[in-house]
Amino acid sequence: MTPVREAIRRLISDGALVFQDNRRVSVPTLSPDALEQIVFLRKSIECELARRATERVTPALVSELSEIDALLDEAISQGDVPDYLAQNYRFHDVLYARANAPVLAEIASRLWLRFGPSLRVVCGRFGTENLPDRHKDILTALARGDAGAVSVAVAQDIEQGMEQIAAVLRGTT
Structure with a gap:
């Protein structure tokens, strides 16, 4: 092959x-049903990955994620959808890699493959003005070593982004 x-x-x-x-x-x-399932799975898996990553957080990780977030902010301000998507994925990927939970990380990656094209359509249609970005909340909680707050911020980041996709699927935007 x-x-x-x-x-x-x-x-x-x-x-x-x-x-x-x-x-x-x-x-x-x-479909709306598939999206609902993906949201449930993402929140379950990615919040656990974030919690585990918080247990292994270092100043270097917070610094690296802050640099990625700065690039993401720049992409948003410039309306650069492809770079926004790349930096958003990179932020989550670097955070979840620190969790040292390869099975969970692989499942999370596969879920991103399933919703990524829909997020691309939403971003392509509406630009970068109202894109989700709870990363500063994640960074603040990481710096404090507060796994609960990191998990909540990741859940909010997921909900906000997936709600934009759901609105497009419902035809309400």
Whole structure:
């Protein structure tokens, strides 16, 4: 199997792509029910990853995440959707890697694959003006070593971003 076919096969198995009857591959349409399930799973898994990461927090981690957040803020102010999406993913990925919970991190990554295209559509449609960014709350709580507050801020970050996707799916924006 060629590397491209193998990559497509994996993305299909992860739910990031769907195979059409006409032998074409496309991004799946996210239903409101599927989105609700993804929100539940993301909050459960990512809040636990954040809690575990807080137990292993270092000043270097807070500094690295602050630098990423500054790049994210710059992307928002410049209306740079691709960079916003990249820096947002990077922020969460770096935080969750510190949790030292590879099974949970892999599941979180697969969930991001499922909702990422929908978030891209929302951002592409509405720009970066009202994008979710609870990262400063996360950073403040991390610096204090407050796992509960980190978990709450991550949950709020997830809810805010996923609500924007849900509003588009409902057609209310």
